Amino acid sequence: MVVPPWLSVPPPGYGGLETLVAGLVDALVERGHAVTLFGAGTGHGTSADFVSTCDELQYERMGESLPELAHLAHVDRLIGPADFDLVHDHSTIGPLVAGRRRVPTVATVHGNPVGEYGTVLGNTDRGVGLVAISHAQRRANPGLPWAGTVHNAMPLRDVPRKRAPGTGPVLWLARFSPDKGPDVAIAACRAAGLPFTLAGKCNEPAERRYLEQVVRPLLGDDVTLVLNADREAAW
Structure with missing residues (x-):
């Protein structure tokens, strides 16, 4: 499971993506899967094994491309077919570079897939499956290599x-x-x-x-x- 380097999983405040990934990771572990979470910082709150590519969370640089690219470069060096069956990428730039990996990758698209972001996604290697979070999102750019639609979810116990x-x-x-x-x-x-x-x-x-x-x-x-x-x- 690959998340961007901005926030911890789960986050202390803002972080919809990180909140969703935390619930997904814990549910997969509960079902008996071995999950490794690749992120940044020194701590996390999930039941997965955690691998950090950078000691400091990059929140202050959110929106810049280089911190995320450096993070993904570290991740790619650590992922190999001998250790992992599947990569689930939640980063913005991840789908564009995932074609270089020797491990199959699915990438959840968390943003609006049009404009500049749509251009990036449109250049995704066709071997990388894009996962939509809604049918409306898929309709916004139906030409992308969508592999399926999985609606966002989170544990209700965490919601007052x-x-x-x-x-x-x-x-x-x-x-x-x-x-x-x-x-x-x-x-x-x-x-x-x-x-x-x-x-x-x-x-x-x-x-x-x-x-x-x-x-x-x-x-x-x-x-x-x-x-x-x-x-x-x-x-």
């Missing part, structure tokens, strides 16, 4: 739940990006008369611009803004 309908506040936990729809969420909660908490990742330049230009003008007394929250603060 109320037993009765609540009156808010409503929590939005994502990164500040137009495709995550914080502006739509603000309008919906305001129309429903519910207090709203925006707990968003905001460390990349594009996220900061979107926050300042689009989201902040919409804020009011009924919206609480929490930037780069950990899990405890978000809940």
